Amino acid sequence: MKTKIMKIAGNWDIGYVLDWHVKHSEFLGYNEFGKPEFDTTRTEIGEAIFRLKYRQDQTRIEPLAETMVENLRSAFQTASFVVPMPPSKNRASQPTVELARRVSKKMNLPFFENILLKKGTTPQMKDILTIEDRVKALMGCFCINDAITNCGLWDVLVIDDLYSSGASLSAATRVLRTYNKVRKIFVAAFSRTK
Secondary structure: OOOOOOEOOOOOOOOEEEEEEEEHHHHHHHOOOOOEEEEEEEEEHHHHHHHHHOOOOEEEEHHHHHHHHHHHHHHOOOOOOOEEEOOOOOOOOOHHHHHHHHHHHHOOEOOOOOOEEEEEOOHHOOOOOOOOOHHHHHHHOOOOOOOOOOOOOOEEEEEEEEEOOOHHHHHHHHHHHHOOOOOEEEEEEEEEEE
16 A cells, blocks of 8 residues: 655654645535535545545455554564554544454564543533643543553553544543553554544
C-alpha cells in the first residue's frame, strides 16, 4: 500500500502515522434529511480504514497491518508489547483491536487488549475547543489494568486507526505513564485527518 509516513509529536516518545486519511473532499450540499454530503477521495490507507470500520471489510486488516510493520518496525525496535487504543464506539468487531492484534503478531510481540481500558463514555470533542482541554476531558475516560505479571520496565506500542487532534492518544499516554511497568511509549496510527 502507498504511504506518506509522517512523524506525530506528542507526550509519547515516538509517534508515526502511515498517511493522510483523505486526499480531497468537496461539499456537495445537504440531502433530503438535512445531512451534509461530500464527494470524498481517500488515500489508499484511508480507504482501507474506511472500508474496515464502516463496511466491515475484514480483508483490509492483513494489508494494513503488513504496511505498518514494513514501514515502522525499525522505528519501534525496542517495543516489548502492543496495546490497542480502546474503541470509542461499540462494534461487533473492533477494527483498532484487530489491527493491533495483527501488527503484534507480525512483529512477534505480546498483545495486551486489557491493559489500557476505557471507562464511561467519551465527551463530545467537537464542543471542546483546545487540545489541552480535550486531553483533560479524556483523562477520566482511561484507566490501567495491571495485566503484566512479571517485573521490569517495558516499552509499549499503542496502535490507533485514525489520528485526529491527538487528544485521545495524549490522554492515553498520560495514563500509561502512571503504570509502573511502562518505560517508553510509542504510538502508531494508520491515517490522520487534515
